[in-house]
Amino acid sequence: MTDVTVKELAPADRGAGKRATGKVVFYATVIFMCVVLVLPVIAFFINAFAFRWFYPQLIPDEWSLQAWQRLGLLPPAGQFSIENLFAQWASVPDVVRALGLSLWIGFLVTGVSIVIGMPAARALGMYSFRGKRLIEFIIITPTIVPPIAFSLGLNINFIRWDLALEAAGINLGLSGSVLGVSIVHLVPVMPYVVLTLSGVFANYNADFEAQARTLGAGPFRTFWHVTFPAILPGLFVACLFAFLVSWSQYLLTFLIGQGRVITLPILLFSAAGSGNNAVIAALSLIFIAPAVLILLVSSRFLSGESGAVGGFGRV
Amino acid sequence: MTHVRINNLTKAYSGVDAPAVADMDLDIPSGRLIALLGPSGCGKTTTLKMIAGLIRPTAGDITFDGDSIVRIPPEKRGAVMVFQNYLLFPYMSVGQNVGFGLKMAGVDPKTIDQRVKEMLDLVRLPDISDRRPKQLSGGQQQRVALARALITKPRVLLLDEPLSNLDAHLRDEMRELILSVQRDLGITTIFVTHDQEEAVLLADRIAMIFDGRLQQFASPDVFYRHPASERIARFLGGVNFLPGRRQGDTVETDVGSFRFAPGGEDERPPEDGLLTIRPEQIVLGQPTAENTVQGKVVSRIFVGTYTRYRLALGSHQIEAVRSADVAGDFAEGQDVPIGFPADRVWMVRPDQAA
Numbered sequence: 001m002t003d004v005t006v007k008e009l010a011p012a013d014r015g016a017g018k019r020a021t022g023k024v025v026f027y028a029t030v031i032f033m034c035v036v037l038v039l040p041v042i043a044f045f046i047n048a049f050a051f052r053w054f055y056p057q058l059i060p061d062e063w064s065l066q067a068w069q070r071l072g073l074l075p076p077a078g079q080f081s082i083e084n085l086f087a088q089w090a091s092v093p094d095v096v097r098a099l100g101l102s103l104w105i106g107f108l109v110t111g112v113s114i115v116i117g118m119p120a121a122r123a124l125g126m127y128s129f130r131g132k133r134l135i136e137f138i139i140i141t142p143t144i145v146p147p148i149a150f151s152l153g154l155n156i157n158f159i160r161w162d163l164a165l166e167a168a169g170i171n172l173g174l175s176g177s178v179l180g181v182s183i184v185h186l187v188p189v190m191p192y193v194v195l196t197l198s199g200v201f202a203n204y205n206a207d208f209e210a211q212a213r214t215l216g217a218g219p220f221r222t223f224w225h226v227t228f229p230a231i232l233p234g235l236f237v238a239c240l241f242a243f244l245v246s247w248s249q250y251l252l253t254f255l256i257g258q259g260r261v262i263t264l265p266i267l268l269f270s271a272a273g274s275g276n277n278a279v280i281a282a283l284s285l286i287f288i289a290p291a292v293l294i295l296l297v298s299s300r301f302l303s304g305e306s307g308a309v310g311g312f313g314r315v
Numbered sequence: 316m317t318h319v320r321i322n323n324l325t326k327a328y329s330g331v332d333a334p335a336v337a338d339m340d341l342d343i344p345s346g347r348l349i350a351l352l353g354p355s356g357c358g359k360t361t362t363l364k365m366i367a368g369l370i371r372p373t374a375g376d377i378t379f380d381g382d383s384i385v386r387i388p389p390e391k392r393g394a395v396m397v398f399q400n401y402l403l404f405p406y407m408s409v410g411q412n413v414g415f416g417l418k419m420a421g422v423d424p425k426t427i428d429q430r431v432k433e434m435l436d437l438v439r440l441p442d443i444s445d446r447r448p449k450q451l452s453g454g455q456q457q458r459v460a461l462a463r464a465l466i467t468k469p470r471v472l473l474l475d476e477p478l479s480n481l482d483a484h485l486r487d488e489m490r491e492l493i494l495s496v497q498r499d500l501g502i503t504t505i506f507v508t509h510d511q512e513e514a515v516l517l518a519d520r521i522a523m524i525f526d527g528r529l530q531q532f533a534s535p536d537v538f539y540r541h542p543a544s545e546r547i548a549r550f551l552g553g554v555n556f557l558p559g560r561r562q563g564d565t566v567e568t569d570v571g572s573f574r575f576a577p578g579g580e581d582e583r584p585p586e587d588g589l590l591t592i593r594p595e596q597i598v599l600g601q602p603t604a605e606n607t608v609q610g611k612v613v614s615r616i617f618v619g620t621y622t623r624y625r626l627a628l629g630s631h632q633i634e635a636v637r638s639a640d641v642a643g644d645f646a647e648g649q650d651v652p653i654g655f656p657a658d659r660v661w662m663v664r665p666d667q668a669a
Contacts, residue, residue, distance in 0.1 A: 213369065213388070214390070225404075229406050230406075
């Protein structure tokens with residue numbers, strides 16, 4: 001368990017020039033990221049609370065909450081009271097329903113993908129065996145193959161199985177159901193989970209488990225007291241990936257859900273078609289909120305110091 | 316106090332021709348300190364892990380006090396293993412590490428605290444209970460690992476290369492500690508090492524293992540006086556081998572015949588084999604002594620406390636070491652009488668490969 005620190009040793013005479021170039025590249029990157037990632041979010045904020053926002057106004061003349069009222073999250077204009085707000089929420093607006101469904105599918109997919117992915121990742125990370133490269137390739141194929149290609153085929157199969165099972169008296173309902181959508185979300189999610197966790201296990205020393213066993217811990221307690229704490233940082237990152245990948249699925253939910261499974265992205269896309277910028281912006285804010293929240297909470301796990309790797313290699 | 320018996324223990328891996336461990340038989344009386352000695356890859360660690368329950372044997376049996384344990388999971392065997400790289404759980408404090416075994420056994424926290432303190436005192440590391448393993452030196456980590464293993468009062472203590480990761484003065488300290496703790500607690504202890512010096516210094520008896528097979532199981536001095544084979548003799552630093560034929564207590568070689576003192580009943584030297592003697596046992600320059608033949612000094616290296624000679628003996632070359640205390644020196648090219656004291660020579664069977 002030795003820590004290897006790699007230090008870049010630049011020749012002294014060329015060091016200064018290199019450092020200046022490095023600074024330029026650094027600031028250029030920061031500015032580019034701001035333009036691409038931060039500015040649109042600022043525009044969302046302005047749009048979501050603007051009454052109208054047209055060229056050449058730099059900021060809107062009039063502000064309003066009309067977008068939030070239209071989404072049913074706030075009572076109609078001029079009728080604001082606490083009772084009305086409660087009544088509005090009690091009727092469960094579509095946005096809230098979609099948000100809840102997106103969260104539920106996200107958590108379900110995350111949990112299942114971790115349970116399925118952990119043994120695979122452990123095998124891939126810790127052992128070498130015949131056909132390992134092939135299996136790794138198969139696991140990452142969902143990130144290469146266009147989702148529409150396999151989801152169309154999958155949908156046809158889902159419908160077939162549903163019909164076949166219905167004929168046998170079992171109503172599983174994969175097509176157009178939350179279950180079917182969750183299963184399909186696993187396809188793009190698994191590569192992230194397996195690759196992240198196999199990185200964790202590549203850095204993991206199973207002798208710690210053997211040690212715990214000889215000290216009197218059974219298999220379950222060994223996992224809980226030894227394995228789990230060791231892989232926790234990497235596990236957290238894998239969950240994060242799984243949740244966010246599921247969270248942002250539009251196409252798969254749309255095709256397999258057949259318009260009956262309304263998650264947040266489905267709502268967002270249909271709103272995008274309607275052309276009301278304020279509503280689109282408000283929905284987008286709701287859509288990115290969990291991602292930003294999770295990132296803020298988890299930033300220490302994602303930093304280079306702890307590494308997404310965890311395991312025992314670095315401790 | 317546990318009597319450990321190993322019967323016909325075998326571990327074979329599919330797809331590998333030679334078994335990692337083959338037909339191992341060992342009888343380890345309770346309270347003894349035993350070394351499994353052999354080169355790396357000889358199957359000694361595999362044997363240790365089979366006793367710990369971490370590897371399932373292909374065949375054979377292991378008993379503790381007569382009860383077979385091969386079907387008992389590792390956590391219920393009462394055999395604790397200390398790994399070569401200590402494996403202290405990094406996210407626990409030293410105290411939590413040491414107390415781990417008792418926590419798993421469901422002992423109440425107050426008793427655990429007290430026992431942890433006792434154990435840390437025993438390994439002479441008081442007052443480090445709150446520290447993290449990372450903050451400790453290698454030697455301290457090793458002692459914490461030992462304390463963690465001993466806290467549950469195991470029936471059998473298994474040590475994998477206990478001294479190999481330590482530097483010279485820490486080795487001595489750790490060796491003393493292992494010896495005293497093992498004597499005090501009387502725990503049957505089995506340790507694995509590739510270092511013959513380590514085995515000789517620590518063990519009551521040494522089990523020599525080559526290629527997964529037990530070669531010789533005896534006390535350390537027997538290994539030096541009466542090694543069973545050329546390979547064992549070479550592993551323990553033997554360099555002098557003269558082909559010969561034994562008749563009774565006399566060995567005929569092509570440079571002369573030598574008398575030797577027979578060993579005990581179970582140490583029967585082969586008829587056809589190699590005459591061997593350790594370099595430091597050879598007597599130089601005493602023409603009238605028993606078993607003395609005439610040779611010639613080929614080269615001479617002065618090392619300080621001793622001098623190392625290469626000697627030509629007929630068509631053979633042998634090596635002798637002479638302590639600086641002994642008067643007299645021999646120049647290169649000088650004729651010299653070479654004596655093989657009868658109680659120092661021995662016959663071994665030659666290597667199959669050689």
